[in-house]
Amino acid sequence: MRTLLPVLALALTAAAPPSAPEQRIDVALSNFKFTPSTILLVHGQSYVLHLTSSGGHSFAAKDFFAAAAMPAADRAKIRDGKVELDSDTTVDLHFTAPGAGTYPIKCTHLLHASFGMTGKFVVN
Numbered sequence: 001m002r003t004l005l006p007v008l009a010l011a012l013t014a015a016a017p018p019s020a021p022e023q024r025i026d027v028a029l030s031n032f033k034f035t036p037s038t039i040l041l042v043h044g045q046s047y048v049l050h051l052t053s054s055g056g057h058s059f060a061a062k063d064f065f066a067a068a069a070m071p072a073a074d075r076a077k078i079r080d081g082k083v084e085l086d087s088d089t090t091v092d093l094h095f096t097a098p099g100a101g102t103y104p105i106k107c108t109h110l111l112h113a114s115f116g117m118t119g120k121f122v123v124n
Helices: 004-015 062-067
Strands: 023-030 033-035 038-041 046-053 057-060 082-085 089-096 101-106 118-123
Touching: 023 057, 046 082, 057 101, 062 101, 082 089
Parallel strands: 023 046, 038 118
Antiparallel strands: 023 033, 046 089, 057 082, 101 118
């Protein structure tokens, strides 16, 4: 029986599904648009959101950021539900997708959202 225990432990370890690798999502912030404007996610999946700004913009997703699990260092990059990006800068946010739903995104700079700089996270 003692020789069977190590084999059983090895079999149980091998049967455990590997955790899914973190998926990278690139989002470009440019004059009055997010590309892509709809970001599709799977609940419980790990992601890194790579934001690139070609001008001064914000990426505001208050409800999404409040619901997503993320490391404290990345959460510190978010102020009042948004990330501010200067021209020609990037920001990476690591997170685990929250529960299913649709979460709005917008740029909070003057008139940017009214000119179409909006989007959404869709979590299934």
